[in-house]
Amino acid sequence: MKIGIIGYGTRMHYFLDRLLELEAGVEVAAVADIDTAKAAKQLAEKGIVSPAVRLYTDADEMLAREALDGVMIGTRCALHAEMAVKVMRLHLPLFLEKPVGITFADLQRLSEAAETSRSEVVVSFPLRNTPLVKLTKEIVDSGRLGTIEHAQAVNNVPYGGVYFHSWYRDEAETGGLFLQKATHDLDCLNYLIGQRPVSVAAMASKQVFKGNKPAGLRCGDCEDNRVCPESPYVLQKFREEEVTGDQCAFAVDTGNHDSASVLIRYESGMHAVYSQNFYSRKAAARRGVRLIGYDGTAEFDFYKDEVNVFMHHTRRVENYKLEAAKLPHFGGDSALALNFIGVMEGKEKSATPLSMGIASALTCLEAERSSKSDAFRVIPAVTAEAGTR
Structure with missing residues (x-):
């Protein structure tokens, strides 16, 4: 081929x-x-x-x-x-x-x-195709938890500097961090819940990666490059971390929010909440979902490489430890x-x-609109699918 x-x-x-x-x-x-x-x-x-x-x-x-x-x-x-x-x-x-x-x-x-x-x-x-998510989906579909009526998802990104040090800061190229990051997690939620999202509300903030350094400033040209916690010099010499770019993360042109949250209503009336953060580091990393039914709760975390099931009406907790965290995209x-x-x-x-890609992107675009208008947005239904004509 x-x-x-x-x-x-x-x-x-x-x-x-x-x-x-x-x-x-x-x-x-x-x-x-x-x-x-x-x-x-x-x-x-x-x-x-x-x-x-x-x-x-x-x-x-x-x-x-x-x-x-x-x-x-x-x-x-x-x-x-x-x-x-x-x-x-x-x-x-x-x-x-x-x-x-x-x-x-x-x-x-x-x-x-x-x-x-x-x-x-x-x-x-890739996330919906991972062993962790496949196992969680199997547990949800078994009915053991009852109907899923609430979901809580989080993504505390330990490598978030890449979105402020490199070309990812250009929202004209990327569409912003809902489309860059949340698109994965929202698709994963859609897969696990098995329903269509119908409306969304969102809030985004930029509290850390902002400042008054001049636009276009490179770390090597900055007088603070030996002490700034985001400079390649400090990252390499003192923290032994991977360098993802050399544009100033505290300049006026960094673009992108650095934390955001999304509320999603699904067609049954149940809702999910998702939050993403780009200045968490090291052991603070977390990426996963908690799915809650009347009979039980299931949760997973990609970084911990495990799924936990908590039964609500019996004294039973189940733990599934996988070996996929180091694999490409888990x-x-x-x-x-x-x-x-x-x-x-x-x-x-x-x-x-393609319909799944469009559905996720629509949710992200409407979330972006919502974060700027403080209003719920309706998510249009996706009907056309490539390969069916």
């Missing part, structure tokens, strides 16, 4: 390993990227070199010239929808990085493309890769189809 890649950045470089390690006959035929030299260097690290792979600076040229069995899109977020529509017009299997779009216009274009496309789209939602990436291979072979349907 020959694949083409549009946008060979860090995510695709990383995800390609998951495809290749499955040894399922997948090979990279072509890559379209504005920086072909960088792409060639990264591919060479995997032993993939010209002429085995052809490099293009233009995605349209690659799609016109190459006979491909599938395409993966890993451009910056602002181009996801535009590039996806190009692939969907050719009815090719598509692996699409999240978020599927960053504006309402993006999502409208995708919905319209889906009406006539036979493309089976695999959206990059084990979800390998499941995505395997599904995409099955889709290209024509043996499987997408386990994370």
Whole structure:
């Protein structure tokens, strides 16, 4: 199976390993990227070199010239929808990085493309594919907890500096941190609850990563770089942490909220709450969900690598310890890769189809609107699905 890649950045470089390690006959035929030299260097690290792979600076040229069995899109977020529509017009299997779009216009274009496309789209939602979430879903669907009537989700991000030190701070490129981060967790909630979200309210704040340093300031040019807790010098020399960029995290142009919370009402009337935070560090990291029914509660935390079940009417607590925390995306990436291979072979349907990507992105966009208006927002229903026409 020959694949083409549009946008060979860090995510695709990383995800390609998951495809290749499955040894399922997948090979990279072509890559379209504005920086072909960088792409060639990264591919060479995997032993993939010209002429085995052809490099293009233009995605349209690659799609016109190459006979491909599938395409993966890993451009910056602002181009996801535009590039996806190009692939969907050719009815090719598509692996699409999240978020599927960053504006309402993006999502409208995708919905319209889906009406006539036979493309089976695999959206990059690894969390719902992880062993932890699959086990929790099994427990929920068993009925042991009763009907889930409340959910509490949290994501305290220990590597949050990346969203203020690097290009992720540019909301014109990313759509903001609801779309960058919450899109995963809200999709996971939708999967576990098994209902459609119908309305949302949100609040966001920026209390830490702000300041009066000049726009465009680099850490190396700042007089405080030897003492600032966010500078690469301090992170490397004293805290032995990975450096994710060198733009000042306390400048006037950092963009992005640094904490936010979302209330979601589902079609049955039950509701869920989700909070995300970007200045938690080390052991304060937490990412998971607590699902509460009348008969019991189930909870999981990706960082603790465990699921706990608390029965409400008997003296019983169950603990399931897994071994997936160190796997890529907690084990979800390998499941995505395997599904995409099955889709290209024509043996499987997408386990994370375009409709799920659009539903999550819609919730995030309406949450962003709500956080600016202090009002509940209705989440439109998603009807069109690629691969069904």
